[in-house]
Amino acid sequence: RAFACLPACISLVGFSSFRGVLDTVTPVKISLFANLFHAVLDPILIFSIALGVNGAALATLGTEVISxxxxxxxxxxxxxxxxSKLFRLPSWAKLSPILKGGAALQLRNVAMNLTFLSVARxxxxxxxxxVAAAAHAMAIQVFQMGGIVLLALSTISQTVIPNDLVEVYDKRQKKMIGGKENAKNTVNRLMSWGLVLGIGLGCLQLISLPLIQKTTPLQEVRDAAMVPSILASIFQVINGLVFIGEGVMIGTGSFMELSITTVLATAGCLWAxxxxxxxxxxxxxxxxxxxFSFLRLxxxxxxxxxxxPLSPRAMKAHTAGEVA
Structure with a gap:
């Protein structure tokens, strides 16, 4: 399974490359093709050839290589x-921003994982x-109903904002488009959608509570999961703003600021x-x-x-610089 690390990294870079040019269809096609191959290979290696767990690992490796x-x-x-440039060492000037941004985001990932591990513990x-663990699992199911949608919007904001920051000439409109002003307007729209969807998805989760409660026959688990499920629905209002806002921070290259915010939020969550x-x-x-969510907000x-970089102060300085 460890041999899949290199092809998985290549796939991740490839996915990010297509996302950077706003091509979301190609990665889906590649993922679909690779997973179909995995679905066919898994039973053959596990059962037909009787490799068991080793067969599952080989199937995963094959899937990652194909991807x-x-x-x-x-x-x-x-x-x-x-x-020809694939194995050429990049210059430090090109490598330095990637390492700094990657280190900052890795710090954020460590903080997030520490939070979730502490919650599980x-x-x-x-x-x-x-009973508590089962109730927590039910509340997680409620949260994921809307959380998946909001996380997708976060990914969109990571892609759209950096593209909007670049000024390009639009042949159809016959003028320059993009820049900070355009990116700021996009951020405002995304945050508005985040708030609206957060409220809407939270309400949808509240409506679906009776249905989710039927997933277990144990009344004590249902009772224990009720209030956490309601809280999970209410928090979607905050998450709608947080997920998109953090996507904007990644899109503007504010990696260290995002990591510091996450570390502080983790500290608050651990205290709580x-x-x-x-x-x-x-x-x-x-x-x-x-x-945790409120501190991130x-x-x-x-x-x-x-x-x-898109705050009122920065926008004012940018406008003053253009006038000058």
Whole structure:
């Protein structure tokens, strides 16, 4: 399974390359083709050849290799990749921004993983019957109904904003389009959609609670999951703004600011996990999630209103520079 690391990295870079040019269809086709191959290969290697777990690992490796080769071939065909430069070491001037941004985002990933690991640890320690863990799983299902949509919008904002920041000549409109002003308008629209969708998806989750409650026959699990599920629905209003706002931070290259915000939010969540669950049980765990989301929302607000490249102060300075 470890041999799949290199082809997986190639696939990730390929996916990011197509996303950068606003091509979302090609990665879907490659993923569909690779996963169909995986679906066919899995039962053959696991059962027909009787390799068991090793067969599953080989099937995954084969899928990753096919995906990586597909990306390389299509990137070369579209002249987005030059094989002669593939093994050439890049200059430090080109490598430095990637390393700095990657290190900052890795810090964010560590903070996020620490948060979720701490949540899992606290949840499992609430009781010895497994009721709290089952209720937490139900609340997660409720959250994912809207969370997947909002996370998709975050990915969109990561792609759209950097493209809007670049000024290009539009032959159809016969004028220059793009730039900070255009990107700022796009951010405002995305944040508005985030708020609207957050409210709408939160309401949809509340409406679906009776249906989700039927996924378990255990009444004690249903009762324990009710308040966390309601909190998961309410938090979507915040998440709609947070997910898109953090996507904007990535799109504008504010990697370190995003990481610092996430680290501070993680610190707040860890404190809440020590304070709330001993009093409120599994509901306290989801109250801690609320602290995590709210602190991230503060970071998004500060980025857009105070210190970010599209904040009013920065836009005013940009306009003054153009006039001068």
């Amino acid at each position: 990586a080769i597909s990306y390389l071939v299509i990137l070369r065909k579209r002249e987005m990749l030059i094989f 606290v949840t499992q320690g609430i009781d010895s019957t497994g 996990l020590r304070a709330f669950p001993p009093v409120y049980g599994i509901t306290g765990v989801w109250m801690s999630f609320g602290v 503060i970071g998004v607000a500060l980025h857009q209103r105070v210190y970010g």
